[in-house]
Amino acid sequence: MGAVLALCTAGQLACCCGSAACSLCCSACPSCKSSTSTRIMYGVILILGTIVACITLSPGLQETLANVPFCSNSTRILPKEITIDCSAAVGYLAVYRICFAMCCFFALMAVIMVGVKSGKDPRAGIQNGFWGIKILIIIAAAVGAFFIPEGSFAPTWMWFGMIGGFLFILVQLVLLVDFAHSWAEDWVARYEETESRAWYCGLFTATILCYALAVTGFTLLFVFFTHADGCGLNKFFLSFNLILCFAVSVVSILPAVQERQPRSGLLQASVVSLYVTYLTWSALSNQPDRSCNPRLGEILAPGQNNKTSGTNFDAESIVGLLIWMGAVLYSSIRTASNHSKLAMSEHVLVKDNGASDSGHEPIVGDDGEDTESGGHRVWNNEEDGVAYNWSFFHSIFVLATLYVMMTLTNWFSPNSSLETLNSNIASVWVKMISSWLCIALYSWTLVAPIALPDRDFD
Template sequence: MGAVLGLCSATQLACCCGSAACSLCCSACPSCANSTSTRLMYAVMLLLVMITGCITLAPGLQTELQKVPFCANSTNVPLVPGNFKVDCEQAVGYLAVYRICFATCLFFLLMALIMIGVRSSKDPRAGIQNGFWGIKYLIVIGGIIGAFFIPEGQFAHTWMIFGMIGGFGFIVIQLILIIDFAHSWAESWVSKYDETESRGWYAALLMAMLTCFALALAGIVLLYVFYTKADGCDLSKFFISINLILVVVASGVSILPVVQEYQPRSGLLQSSVVSLYVIFLTWSALANGPAECNGITGSDNTKKNHFDKQTMIGLIIWGLNLLYSSIRTASASSKITMSEHILAKEGSGGYDSIEGADGGEAGRGTETKVFDNEGEGVAYSWSFFHVMFALATLYIMMTLTNWFNPSDELSKENVASMWVKITSSWVCVGLYIWSMIAPAVFPDRDFN
């Protein structure tokens, strides 16, 4: 299990003992800010963990492991003398994903504790944050290997509870990033329309908004078709109906005159993106609902379908949000959407060269690959960043396992996860409405 991460991290060993951010991920770019390089490296680490988890769920892997000589119940002639046998079934399946993500989550939480109170890259702990990549990869690999020695017992059930709580937290952070993206998208296109007065930008805005609303409406219809019945499934009907009402209310609030007065570029484009995400959360929640109300799996609700459509869409949204949080600087709406601790601030001071400096031209020369932009102050909250990645690890754990209840039959029916997801969808709508009305409710505060 650790070999997969070991091979992938071999290229990072050049950064093993340096305190600078690894410039490997930015070597093809003219220059790369320290804050961006570091966030990208942690994103790569989490991506490799996800790939490792996917490998453990690969169909037929357990059958192939039976050919390994030192595995229990091996079909081949043992090559290891004595009675040395390993239960290779522990290295695959849902429990393997739980163990991998357990070690990774603890690593990010440890980093979050270490980075509490860091104000600039001049802090001695900055070297731990921005460097020693080889050592950090080895720590993660060692933690993953050690996690496989944890007795099964109540580990899966207990860790699933933490996974649902953490998954809920990341869903909220994901919504904040989506709101920030929607605001930035609208601000960019509206600005270009105002500058050029080109009808092309206006048409693009209109088409994007109508497409998102059309997909959301189609999703509502499909949810009624596949997750409700004429003579039952009242709870599913309630969830779909209440979320439909909420997205309509949120869309209406976005075009109120008082909202437009304080946020002239707030509008239906942002509402359409949020509505689409809320409908996805509703679908994800109902997929974990009672089997009799699931018209897609029905009585086959215990089938181990590792990578269904819901999982794939969840992974895509997760990956896009991870990339967005790693390379994006905070937009003008970051204070409204509460993303100023997640996204890096623009224009941070203290530019010092780290890699590729050219004598006295350090930080300005064309050879500079990575430069320190956090000498006077951190561009983002380092501690909160690691907390976010710990929650992202728990979210990916629950997504890869389809939020299954880790019982013997691994049933996809999990009422607890259904309520977690549906509650998160309500929180998401509430946060979006707050992002629109906050400037009007507190006109004396600076939200820009």
């Protein structure tokens, strides 16, 4: 599957370089749906923008810019009158500006695609093509963003990032619960069909592994993020979340729940508990009280002077980026059946549509009919209706961009001089409330069939 998606995306990328390159690449690619390849392409654009933002945080980039002739802090090879301040191209402000440009692009696409019902809409070409032009627009917007005066830009945009990042965490929660249920139901169904002990052992092993990681995580958090004489808030968060994880695990195996949902069990609860453990660690990592928030370097090498900077990558940021990338890719390729997990409507963030992948598949040409000679192997499956809500999809990517912006800057807030970042107590509460909402959301999926017996939750 990964190879097929990569080849489909390669076909779309080739279209950025011209029709000849597109035809050559697409003729060698397997057939895939235009809705899938388009979503993957937008995901690639978002990930590429994230990589560029990560590069601006590289510790050695500032020293490298000192060797660039047109930089004002260089060796002054060029006259001072024609040099620029390259220091603005690095650091957390550069991340803010790059993410601002990507947010503007996805917000513009969301507005343009409002009300699109099928692939026959004139705006379909904008959604599914012109990739080279779109990339140039993002680059131009990013360059323009660097000319925004500092002033109150950073503190104001930080609050936009805080709110948007919180909303995307909620999206992650929905995707996580959907993933947990889909995973468990699929493996339970395979075990019931084949009665193979391999599937049973897989379910048991995965459940034990998730719970072991969660318990280990909470234990380490109690050891390193609390001490006997203080850190009362940390102790409360850890104790409360641990109790919630235990309670939701018990609820998942209650006879009433099992009667309504026979395939519900501890695997879903263990996945949710593990994610709550991560959110708890992420929240405590933003605790302003340094006595209750040891850095990873201090844990691994106690007693040494570990200098930290708000823009340094730490373990929490790396894990957050990996989870974010998984959520973006999952939301880009996930196929749901007939109801929305996110929008509560027929148009899902991603929904299957069109003909089956097997048998003869239409090849996208100028008229949408089959072609033989060098035809595009990305076929249009949205002529009768869109496979996902295009405007909603771009809105989710706006939130994803804000989330990655806050993750790269460790959810810190700029200080008064706008030169460094400080720990932010607001981000602690944002992530902690997110963990409680995660438990509440999963609990609702368990008790909803009991509370609303007349409604079909299949």
